[in-house]
Each structure stands twice: as structure tokens, then as C-alpha cells.
Amino acid sequence: MDETTVISCTVNGEAVEEIVPARLNLVDFLREKLDLTGSHVGCEHGVCGACTVRLDGVIVRGCLTLAAQVNGATIETIEGVTATGEVADLQEAFLARNAAQCGFCTPGMVMSAAELLTVNPDAGRAEIRDFLSGNYCRCTGYQAIIDAVETTLAGRKNGGSTT
Amino acid sequence: MSNQHMGKAVPHDSAAKHVTGQAIYIDDIVLPAGHLHGYVSMSPKAHAQITSMDLSAVRTSPGVAAVISATDVPGAIDIGPVLPGDPVLADGWVEYAGQALFAVAAGTESEARAAAKRADITYDDLDAILDIETARAQGSYIVEPYAITVGDAQAALAKSANQLSGKLAIGGQDHFYLEGQVAVAMPGEDGDMLIYSSTQHPSELQHLVAKVLGKSSKDVTVEVRRMGGAFGGKETQAAPVACQAALLATATGRVVKVRLDRDDDMMATGKRHPFHVNWRVGFDADGVLDAAAFDYLADCGYSPDLSLAILDRALFHADNGYFLKNALIRGFACKTNKVSMTAFRGFGGPQGMLGIEAVIDDIARHLGIDRLDVTKRNLYGRDGTRDATPYGQRVEDNILPELIDQLEASSDYRQRRTEITAFNASHSHLKRGLALTPLKFGISFTATFLNQAGALVHVYNDGSIQLNHGGTEMGQGLNTKVAQVVADEFGVPLDAIKITATHTGKVPNTSATAASSGTDLNGMAARDAAQTIKARLAAFAAEQLGADGENLSYADGNVLIGEKTLTFAGFVRQAYMHRISLSASGFYATPKITYDPATRQGRPFFYYAYGAAVSEVVVDALTGEHRVLRADILHDAGRSLNPALDLGQIEGGYIQGLGWLTTEELWWDGEGNLKTHAPSTYKIPAAGDLPADFRVAFFQGENREDNIGRSKAVGEPPLMLASSAFFAIRDAVASVAGNRLNPSLDTPATPEKVLMAIEDIKQRRDTEQ
Numbered sequence: 017m018d019e020t021t022v023i024s025c026t027v028n029g030e031a032v033e034e035i036v037p038a039r040l041n042l043v044d045f046l047r048e049k050l051d052l053t054g055s056h057v058g059c060e061h062g063v064c065g066a067c068t069v070r071l072d073g074v075i076v077r078g079c080l081t082l083a084a085q086v087n088g089a090t091i092e093t094i095e096g097v098t099a100t101g102e103v104a105d106l107q108e109a110f111l112a113r114n115a116a117q118c119g120f121c122t123p124g125m126v127m128s129a130a131e132l133l134t135v136n137p138d139a140g141r142a143e144i145r146d147f148l149s150g151n152y153c154r155c156t157g158y159q160a161i162i163d164a165v166e167t168t169l170a171g172r173k174n175g176g177s178t179t
Numbered sequence: 180m181s182n183q184h185m186g187k188a189v190p191h192d193s194a195a196k197h198v199t200g201q202a203i204y205i206d207d208i209v210l211p212a213g214h215l216h217g218y219v220s221m222s223p224k225a226h227a228q229i230t231s232m233d234l235s236a237v238r239t240s241p242g243v244a245a246v247i248s249a250t251d252v253p254g255a256i257d258i259g260p261v262l263p264g265d266p267v268l269a270d271g272w273v274e275y276a277g278q279a280l281f282a283v284a285a286g287t288e289s290e291a292r293a294a295a296k297r298a299d300i301t302y303d304d305l306d307a308i309l310d311i312e313t314a315r316a317q318g319s320y321i322v323e324p325y326a327i328t329v330g331d332a333q334a335a336l337a338k339s340a341n342q343l344s345g346k347l348a349i350g351g352q353d354h355f356y357l358e359g360q361v362a363v364a365m366p367g368e369d370g371d372m373l374i375y376s377s378t379q380h381p382s383e384l385q386h387l388v389a390k391v392l393g394k395s396s397k398d399v400t401v402e403v404r405r406m407g408g409a410f411g412g413k414e415t416q417a418a419p420v421a422c423q424a425a426l427l428a429t430a431t432g433r434v435v436k437v438r439l440d441r442d443d444d445m446m447a448t449g450k451r452h453p454f455h456v457n458w459r460v461g462f463d464a465d466g467v468l469d470a471a472a473f474d475y476l477a478d479c480g481y482s483p484d485l486s487l488a489i490l491d492r493a494l495f496h497a498d499n500g501y502f503l504k505n506a507l508i509r510g511f512a513c514k515t516n517k518v519s520m521t522a523f524r525g526f527g528g529p530q531g532m533l534g535i536e537a538v539i540d541d542i543a544r545h546l547g548i549d550r551l552d553v554t555k556r557n558l559y560g561r562d563g564t565r566d567a568t569p570y571g572q573r574v575e576d577n578i579l580p581e582l583i584d585q586l587e588a589s590s591d592y593r594q595r596r597t598e599i600t601a602f603n604a605s606h607s608h609l610k611r612g613l614a615l616t617p618l619k620f621g622i623s624f625t626a627t628f629l630n631q632a633g634a635l636v637h638v639y640n641d642g643s644i645q646l647n648h649g650g651t652e653m654g655q656g657l658n659t660k661v662a663q664v665v666a667d668e669f670g671v672p673l674d675a676i677k678i679t680a681t682h683t684g685k686v687p688n689t690s691a692t693a694a695s696s697g698t699d700l701n702g703m704a705a706r707d708a709a710q711t712i713k714a715r716l717a718a719f720a721a722e723q724l725g726a727d728g729e730n731l732s733y734a735d736g737n738v739l740i741g742e743k744t745l746t747f748a749g750f751v752r753q754a755y756m757h758r759i760s761l762s763a764s765g766f767y768a769t770p771k772i773t774y775d776p777a778t779r780q781g782r783p784f785f786y787y788a789y790g791a792a793v794s795e796v797v798v799d800a801l802t803g804e805h806r807v808l809r810a811d812i813l814h815d816a817g818r819s820l821n822p823a824l825d826l827g828q829i830e831g832g833y834i835q836g837l838g839w840l841t842t843e844e845l846w847w848d849g850e851g852n853l854k855t856h857a858p859s860t861y862k863i864p865a866a867g868d869l870p871a872d873f874r875v876a877f878f879q880g881e882n883r884e885d886n887i888g889r890s891k892a893v894g895e896p897p898l899m900l901a902s903s904a905f906f907a908i909r910d911a912v913a914s915v916a917g918n919r920l921n922p923s924l925d926t927p928a929t930p931e932k933v934l935m936a937i938e939d940i941k942q943r944r945d946t947e948q
Contacts, residue, residue, distance in 0.1 A: 039289075053207035054200020056407070058357045059441040063858035066357055094200035107198040111190050114823040117831065118654025119197025120357040120407030126198060142871070149867040152858070154355055154408050155654045156827055157834030158866040159873050 023087040027052070028096030036083040043067040043078025045086075046093060054094035054123045058152070065151030068124035069093050075131045094123035103130045105171055109164040117155030125151045129165045139169060183734070184663040184673060185888045188823035192659045192678055193405065193652070204407050205361045205377050210434050215244050215284040217427045217437035218291035219420070220298060221447055222273035222280055225309065225516040225851025227302035229271055234281060240294030242286040245430040253429065254393030258422055260383055260415040264482030265519065267391050267422045272305075274481035275518050276851045277446035279419060284427040284435050307516040309851050311455050311476045314513035321479045321486055321512035327494050327779045329569040330505030335470035339461020343545055346458070347537045348925035349530050351478070352451035352523055352839040353855075355863050358407020360448060361438040362421035364388075364428035372399045372425050377406045378417035379651050380691035385683045387418045388425045396683075399425075404680035409653035410835070411522030414691045415484055416448040445856040449521030450845060452489055453478040456534035466542045466553040470505040473497050473534055477527070479512050480519040486512050489520075489527035491625050495570060495783065496531030500579045500619040501539070501557040502565040516851050522693060524835065525895045528620055529902070533926070536616055536902050541921045544913060550906070551592060551615050555583060558617070571780035572621075576787060576883045579617050582813055583791050586615065589876070590793040590811035599795070603914040610798045611808075612911030616903040617791040620896040621784030623772050624694045630769035630785075632700035633686040636665065636708040637762045640755035642748025644669065644676045649689030650701035651681045655894055656824035657697040663820060664702045664887060668709035670733030671747055686764070695788070695892035698820060700767055702887035708765025716750070719759045771884075786884045788891045790814035792833065792900035794870070798911040803934030805911070807837065807904050809872035814900070817882035817891030829875050829897040836901025838864040840926045841908070912936050916944035 019038040026032065027050060034049055046052040046069065058066030060079045067078030070092040097103045103126055109115070116122040125148065132139055132147045139147065144165050145158075153161060196202035237246045249256050249270040259265040269280045280300065285291035308314050336342065363375040372392065378384050381401040389399045401421075406413055424437040439447060454477050461470040475493050479486035490510045497508045539557065543550040559574045560566050566574045587593070592615060599611040624630050634648040646665050652658045658678040666673050679685070690700070713731070720726040720740050732739040738750045745753075751761055774781035792812045798805040812833060816825045842862040846855045855861040881889035905928055912922040915937050924936040 047207075051209070052200075053203070056204070056357070057206065058359075059858050061441065061857050061859055064357060098199040107195075110198045111194040114188075114191060114194070114656075114827045116191065116194055116197035116654075117656070117827055118357065118406060118408040119193060119202045120204065120654075122197045123200040145866045145869060145871075149865040152355075152357065152863060152865060154357055154410070154835065154863065155831045157830035157832070157864075158869045159830045159834075159875075160827060162866060162869070 021084045023083060025086045025088065026090045028092060028099065038084055040083045041079050042069065042081040042083050042086060045083035046078065052093050052095050056120055056123065058120065065128060066121050066124040068127040068151065070127060075127055094126060097130060106130060106133065106164070106168045109167045113160045113164045113167070115156060115160040115164040121151060121153045125153060125161060132165065133168060133172065137169060137172065141166060182667055184666045185820055186818065187821065189659055189663060189673065189821055191656045191824065192662060202405060204358055204405065205363060205375050206438055208363060208375060210363065210436065214434035214436065215286065215427065215431060216288040216291050217282055217284050217424055217435050218288065218295050219282045219423055219437065220280045220295040221443065222269060222276055222278040224273050224302050224304065225276045226305040226307040227273050228305060229269060229273065230301045230303050232281070233299040236297035236299065237283060237294045240297055242290030243283060243294045244433065245284045245427055246281060247426050247430055248281040251430065252391055252426060255390045258387045258391060258418055259482060260484060262483040265484065267419060275516050277518055277853065279423065279447065282423045282427055284431055307851050309515060309517065309847060311453070311478050311513050314515050315476060315511060319514045321483050321514050324509060324511045326507055326509040327569050328507050329503065332470045332472045332505045332507035335505035336459060336461045336472065339469045340463055342459065342461050343541050344459040345537060345541055345921065347456045347534060349454040349456065349533055350927045351453040351520065351845045352843050353445055353845065353861060354410045354412030354523060356408030356410060356412055359439045359441060359444040360417055360420045362417065362424045363434065363436045364421070364424035365434050366428045366432055370394065370398060372428065374399065374401045374421050374425060376401055376403055376417050376421045377413055378403055378421065379409050379414045379653060379693055381651065381681055381683050382687065382689045383691065384418050384421050388422055391422045392425055392429055401683045402680050403651050406651065406653040410524045411526065411693065412448065414522040414693050416521055442856045445861070446853050447518065449480065449484060449519045451523035451839065452486065452520040452527065452530065454493065454530040458534060458538055460538050462542055465556055466546050466548055467556050468501065468503060471503050471538065472507045474509045474511065475531065475534065476511040476513055478515055478517065478520060480515055480517040482519040484519040484521050486520060488625055489522065493527035493531035495621055495625065496528040497535055498568055499532040499535050500559060500617045501535060502559045503569055506569045508569055517847065524898050526694065528895065529836070529899050532618060532899055533902055536906060540906050540909060544918060544921050549596065551587065554615065554617060570783065572782045572784060574787065578789050578815060578878065578880060579619060582789055582815065582878050583615070583617055586791045586793060586811060586813040589813070592793055595795065608800050610800050610911040610914045612796045612798065612907040612909065612914065613793065614903045614906035614910050615791060615793045616906055618789065618896055618899040620788045620899065622695055622699070622788055622892045623769055623783060623785045624690065624696065625774065625783045627772055627774055629690040630696070630700065630772060631690060632704040632767050633689060634701060634704035634708045634765040635685045636705060636712060636765065638712055638751050640752050640761065642675065642751055644671065646676050646678050646705060647682065647685040648701040648705050649681065649686040650697040651692040653692065655697065655828060656821060657692065657701065659824060660698045660820045661702050661705045665705050665709050668706055668713065668733070669747060671736050695894035695896065697894065698890070699886055699892055700769070703767035704765040706765065706887065707767055708763045711763035711765065712761060715759050716754055719754045719757060723757055786882060786886065786891065788815055788893065788896045790896055790900055792903040794903035794907045796904060796907040796911055798908060798933060800915055800937050803930035803937065805908055805933060807870040810870040812875045812900055813878050814897060815878040815880060815891060816893045817880065817886065818889040819877060820888050820890045822877065825893045826875060828893045832897025833900045834864050834869060836898040837868070837904050840901055840905040841928050844927050844929055908933060912940060916940040920944060
């Protein structure tokens with residue numbers, strides 16, 4: 017239980033080396049060791065998606081990934097993708113359509129939507145709905161979120177990755 | 180006053196922080212070194228005497244700083260919000276599986292959890308009541324059954340040309356706020372306590388923390404910046420963890436955080452009340468009701484909590500939008516050995532409405548008339564007749580007839596009815612269903628004294644404004660709306676106003692942000708504060724600047740004083756130099772409302788909010804699976820203060836209601852253990868469950884009452900729009916047997932239940948033939 021391990025990884029572009037308990041999960045590592053509290057702990061079952069982060073370019077559940085597993089990996093969180101500006105248009109679309117109410121699910125939702133934007137730039141509403149079905153939102157009823165993602169996809173198609 | 184912000188689709192004040200992960204929730208607060216994590220051990224028994232509790236091994240477990248049980252509580256043990264019945268830690272016996280036994284503080288959460296497992300507790304089991312019918316049979320009630328009556332229902336029933344009876348079991352609902360219950364307790368000097376809590380009710384929490392610590396309210400301060408969702412689940416249910424954190428902080432002298440993980444949260448905290456509704460009605464050949472007798476049986480769980488007010492609201496909504504000339508509406512507050520059921524968006528109203536919607540549905544099918552026609556024929560009148568509710572309030576602002584007409588047209592209801600009938604005739608396994616349901620929801624706390632609010636507005640001498648009010652932000656955008664009101668009062672841009680965290684040291688004695696009342700109450704209180712400051716400024720302008728105070732006009736960051744224009748900042752700076760107070764508290768008490776609990780008659784509601792929805796579903800008759808294909812909503816938000824935020828409430832409310840009525844199933848085993856205590860087994864709607872075609876519109880109108888900006892409350896009512904989906908499913912099920920027999924379908928209408936209803940109706944059809 018108290019066994020620890022040393023990990024080196026890149027988090028939001030910065031090299032990190034930390035001693036972590038072997039059982040520490042990734043989202044707790046990010047939140048507690050690195051103060052990256054934008055990733056939220058919602059269900060700790062891998063269902064709600066509030067802890068969604070990017071691991072070597074692909075989204076994962078921060079609660080189902082151990083910190084020990086990310087040795088040598090590259091991690092990006094909501095703070096990182098915000099800083100690089102890669103999702104500025106998506107964030108602007110969320111804001112404009114009131115796609116966040118309490119905001120607790122939003123960082124995870126943005127991370128998942130960001131992946132959809134890159135893997136399926138031609139997604140229609142049905143694909144958006146399917147893709148985002150792994151991220152729970154209890155406030156909005158999703159319509160605003162789907163609208164925001166659709167707007168962002170259309171914006172990128174019409175040239176430029178930012179609005 | 181200018182009108183530059185009210186009515187505009189201004190973004191949520193925290194939107195930029197929400198989308199970047201910068202919004203701070205309680206669990207994100209950086210705590211001082213040496214802080215501790217609390218863990219609360221829960222009862223594995225639904226009803227038992229605790230014969231011994233040996234916590235010595237817990238105390239010696241690694242990292243443990245303190246262990247407390249009921250005997251260690253310095254003040255009162257009971258933290259029942261209205262009536263006693265909720266011990267902060269079990270005091271000799273347990274009344275539900277999940278009840279708090281003792282609390283541990285340790286260096287880490289896992290140390291605290293591991294320590295708690297080392298407790299040695301023995302029990303003597305007692306008989307547990309785990310369902311509504313057993314409670315009724317044994318007379319196990321929170322209060323004695325009571326009734327709202329109008330006319331003579333029994334006599335009218337006997338004379339009615341047609342009679343029908345039926346019953347409906349309505350499931351409960353877990354709030355599933357994405358942020359679970361959490362609190363941080365920071366001890367200060369003199370035994371003072373500062374609490375950061377995710378609560379809808381800071382004042383009550385302040386009072387209860389003081390109570391368990393043996394202190395008074397002046398010694399405790401509660402702050403809440405925002406909640407990660409609440410939906411009623413943080414009205415009373417935030418208090419236990421805050422009290423437990425405060426007790427542990429007092430015991431250790433250190434900062435303590437208590438955060439429930441999802442499973443613990445779902446097992447330990449209250450939910451929407453499951454109900455059984457039994458009814459008997461009499462009606463004429465057109466389906467118009469002569470008489471109705473309803474029994475509403477609420478599963479209240481083990482303690483009163485807010486159940487009496489919730490049952491009241493269920494009974495107040497047994498009419499929904501329909502005139503009941505003769506009615507006997509009885510309420511039974513059943514006490515069971517389950518978690519104490521609590522507030523949840525709608526607060527009993529949804530269960531109340533669902534009963535009479537089932538009646539309308541059954542009458543329609545019994546007479547072979549479209550449900551929409553039976554709906555229309557039973558609506559309250561508009562000409563001063565057929566307008567009295569069973570509790571004596573007159574429905575003075577009934578807009579349902581025109582609202583329904585508009586929705587009927589915009590949704591192509593009749594055309595689609597024809598198409599669906601044809602579709603069902605030509606498809607053996609896929610069956611479509613369609614239903615329109617209206618809603619009328621009473622706005623005000625039914626406990627009249629709660630309809631008050633305070634605010635505190637500071638204008639600084641640089642022209643910037645700090646705004647405080649007693650309401651709490653849970654995502655609904657309350658702070659944004661109140662800021663819109665204050666910005667228009669002072670004629671300043673929104674960014675001149677800082678909305679601060681709700682703080683019991685700034686606005687005292689507040690009511691919960693609940694009952695959809697947040698904007699109505701706090702918007703008015705904030706406006707009152709602003710107007711107090713403006714009155715002082717007018718007097719100052721008259722005296723020092725030779726202005727006629729009546730002619731001050733605030734707009735675009737300027738103040739027009741007679742012929743002179745000053746910037747707002749310049750003006751208030753001058754007022755400050757002349758020693759004018761630029762800070763004021765404001766207050767509001769809702770007018771007109773009065774209710775006599777003894778006679779159960781009066782005007783409990785300031786006004787009503789209305790809406791209607793049409794849902795179309797397709798059901799797979801072989802599996803019971805179903806989808807909502809299309810939903811059309813027309814909702815009354817009065818003159819909306821902020822259409823973007825209100826739209827969010829309508830869309831989100833419908834989907835949350837859809838979850839309640841179709842997928843979210845609470846299931847307790849025979850020992851009283853909730854087995855659906857995680858999202859793996861408890862299914863809330865996901866993006867894929869949204870109707871593919873979802874059309875939401877506002878009804879154009881304004882509040883007849885002098886509510887803030889002539890708007891209407893919009894927090895709870897839209898949830899009830901989802902009943903249209905349930906009755907559409909019922910319609911599809913009925914089509915299996917020729918739309919003549921009434922399906923027996925309870926909520927949530929899971930595929931399993933739908934399939935059983937289909938098999939049942941087929942059997943009944945075959946027996947008939």
C-alpha cells in the first residue's frame with residue numbers, strides 16, 4: 017500500500033519528476049502533486065468523464081489510469097490545451113452557447129470534444145452525440161454542448177482553427 | 180434605471196473559468212500544511228440497535244489524528260433541518276443502511292478509510308420497513324395522514340357517469356450532481372469555525388454547525404462560491420459532512436476536509452421521494468372530470484427532513500393545470516428504513532402532477548378520445564370561473580389554453596398523430612408513441628416565512644461595485660442575473676460589478692436557494708439595496724449639485740443630473756467626498772402570499788409558471804428499449820431576464836426529468852442496501868439519450884405579478900416537461916393492444932418495465948378476445 021515509484025513525464029510541456037505512491041491514480045497526481053485542479057473527480061468509476069485528460073495524444077480517464085503508468089509519457093490537461101490555444105474556438109463556442117452551467121464536467125467535456133474535432137472533423141450531430149456519450153453532464157441536457165461542438169467544427173471547416 | 184442588461188443573453192459570469200478549468204470548487208482550494216482528511220463510516224444495517232462500538236483499533240491506525248462518535252459531540256447531536264430526527268453521528272441505533280456511525284480524521288483519505296475499517300461494532304437487528312405499502316399497513320408515518328379537500332368528492336364520484344381507478348408507482352431519483360458532497364472546516368481563534376461548503380443553504384448550515392459545536396451562529400461563518408451541481412441535493416444534505424468536518428476540526432485544532440466519494444455519497448445522502456399514487460375519478464362522456472380522489476404515499480425514508488413540505492407540494496400539484504370541482508387529495512408521509520428522502524428539483528410537484536396526468540391518459544384511452552382533447556377540456560378556465568384550486572388559490576394568470584394551442588400547431592401534433600397511427604398499423608415490432616403534457620407550477624416556498632431575501636451592495640469610490648446576496652450559485656446563473664439587475668439600476672457595464680461568494684458574514688438569515696426562487700428573491704433584494712444607495716445619491720445631488728433628485732438618470736456608465744452628465748465613477752467619488760454612505764443592505768419579502776396550514780387553504784404561491792411539451796418516442800416491442808425521437812417544448816419564463824441561461828434550465832430540466840422517468844432506477848435489496856450506488860448501475864442520461872430533434876421555444880408573455888423584470892422562475896418547472904416522454908411511451912405500449920387498454924407501467928420506464936407492460940397488455944387483450 018505504501019510502496020512508491022519514481023515517474024518522469026511531460027505535463028503540459030514541462031518535464032516532471034515525482035515520487036508517487038504506486039496506487040495513486042493519475043487525476044489525483046495531477047490535482048494534488050501538480051495543483052492542476054481543472055481535471056475534476058466526479059465518479060471515480062471511469063464513467064462520468066470529468067477527469068478526462070490526454071495521455072500521449074489520446075484521451076483517457078484520469079481516475080482509471082495510475083500515475084505509475086505514465087512514466088515516460090506526455091500528459092495534457094485542460095490547463096495545457098488552454099495555454100496553447102488549441103481549443104480557444106471550442107471554449108469560445110461553449111461560452112457563447114451557455115454550454116457550461118455548474119462547470120464541473122466542462123474541462124473533461126472540452127478534452128473529449130477536442131479529440132473529436134481532430135479525429136472526425138466531418139462529424140455530424142449523431143457522431144457528436146455518440147462521441148460525447150462518455151462524458152456526463154447533469155445540468156445542460158447536452159443540447160448546448162452539441163451545438164457548441166457543431167459550431168466549432170463548422171468554424172474550422174470554414175478556415176482557421178480559431179474563431 | 181437603464182435596461183441594457185436585463186433581458187439579454189449575457190454569458191454566465193463564470194463561463195470563461197468553467198471552460199478553462201480555472202473555476203475553483205471546494206475540493207480545489209489549496210489547504211494549509213497539516214490539514215487532515217475526514218472519513219465517515221456508514222451503517223451496514225437498515226435498522227438495528229448498536230450494542231457495542233469499539234473504536235480503539237481505529238484510533239491506533241497509522242496517520243489517525245482523531246476519531247469521534249456521538250458521545251464526542253460537544254453540542255447537540257440532532258441536525259434535523261426542520262424537525263428533529265437526523266443525528267450527525269449514530270446515537271445508539273441506526274435507522275438506514277448508509278447512516279453515519281463515526282468519523283475519522285487522518286493525514287490522507289486512504290489512511291482515514293483504512294482506519295475506519297478496523298472498527299469493531301456489534302448490532303441487534305430490528306425489523307426494517309423497506310417499502311411504502313408495509314409502512315402504510317403498519318401505520319409508520321412521519322406525520323399523521325392529512326388531506327386537501329374541495330367540494331364533495333365521494334358524493335360526486337357516486338353520481339358520475341363514468342368512473343375509473345388506477346395506481347402509479349413513481350421511482351425516486353439520485354441527484355448525481357457531478358461534484359459530490361464536500362466541506363472544509365477551518366478552526367480559528369476563540370473556537371470560531373470557517374466552513375467552505377458546497378451548499379444551497381449556507382445559513383442553515385451555519386446554524387447546524389454552531390449547534391453541534393455547542394456554539395452560536397455568530398461563531399460560525401459559511402462561504403460558498405459555487406457548487407458543481409446541486410438540484411436540491413445540497414439544500415439539507417450538505418450539512419452532515421460540514422458538521423462532521425467541523426467536529427473533527429474542533430477535535431484536532433486542524434483544518435479538515437470531508438469529501439464523499441460517489442458510492443458513499445449515493446448511499447449516505449437523500450434522494451427524490453419515491454411515491455405511490457392511487458386514484459379514483461368520475462367524469463362525463465367528454466372526459467371532463469366531476470370528481471377525483473387521490474392518495475399520495477411518499478416514501479420519506481427514516482426522518483422528516485423536508486418531507487412534509489415536499490408532500491404538501493405534491494398535493495398542491497395534484498391538479499397540475501386542471502380544474503377539480505370535487506377533490507379529496509390525501510397525503511401519507513411514510514416512514515421507512517431508508518435514507519431520508521429530500522429536496523430534488525420540483526420538490527414533490529413532479530410526483531403530484533404525474534398522478535393526474537395518468538388520470539388524463541387513462542380517461543382518454545377509456546373514451547377513445549385523443550389525450551390532448553381530454554387535456555384541453557379539463558384546463559382551468561380564464562373568465563373567473565373554473566379557476567379555483569383545491570387549496571383555494573385562484574388561477575388568475577392561466578395561459579395554458581393559448582400556450583397549448585401554439586404548441587399543438589408548432590409541433591404538428593395532429594398530423595404526426597395520424598402518421599404515427601399509420602406507422603404503428605404497418606409495423607409489428609417498432610411502435611411509436613406521442614403525448615403532449617402541460618405543466619403549471621406554483622412559485623414560492625410554501626412555508627411563507629422562507630420567502631425573504633437579503634443583499635449587500637457596496638459602491639466603492641472608484642465607481643466599481645461589489646455585489647453580495649443570500650443566494651447560491653449552482654450553475655443556474657443566479658449571480659449573473661442578479662448582476663444584470665444591479666448593472667441596470669446603476670447604468671454601469673457588467674464588468675463594473677464583482678459578484679462575490681455567498682457569505683453568512685455579509686448577508687445573514689438567508690433562505691435556501693431553492694423552490695426556483697433564487698432570482699425572484701435575491702434580484703429584488705439586490706435592487707432594493709441599489710435603490711437605497713440611489714436615494715442617498717439623489718438627495719446628495721439635490722443638495723450639493725442643485726439637481727432635482729427625481730431627474731437623475733443612470734445609463735452607459737454615466738449619470739445624467741439635470742442638464743449635466745457625470746461619469747458614474749466621478750459622481751460617486753463626489754458623493755464620497757461629501758460623506759455619503761455608498762453601501763447598503765437590501766431586503767425583499769414576497770407580497771400577497773398567505774397560507775393557513777390548519778385549513779390547508781390560502782394563496783401559497785405568488786404566481787404560476789407554465790409550459791408544455793410534446794414528445795415522440797419509438798419503442799421496440801421485442802426488447803422494451805425506447806428512444807425519444809423528437810421533443811417540442813414551449814415554456815413560460817415570463818419576460819426572460821436572460822434567455823441563454825433560461826434556455827439552459829429548460830433543456831437541462833427536460834433531460835433530467837427524462838432520466839428520472841426512464842433510466843434512473845434506485846434499487847434497494849431486501850436488507851435495505853441501495854445497490855445502485857454508482858454510475859455503473861445507476862444510469863443518468865448521456866448525450867446519446869438526447870432527442871435527436873429537440874425544439875425549445877419561449878412562450879411570449881410577461882409575469883402579471885410585479886416580479887423582478889416581469890420574469891418568471893425557471894429552475895424547477897422544466898423538469899416536469901419530461902412527463903410527455905413517459906406518456907408517449909405509454910401511448911406506444913397501448914398501441915400494441917389497439918390503443919384501448921390502459922398499460923400498467925410504472926416509472927422509471929426502463930426497458931424491463933416497458934417489456935413487462937407490453938406482455939401484460941397483450942395478455943389482457945388476448946383474455947378479452
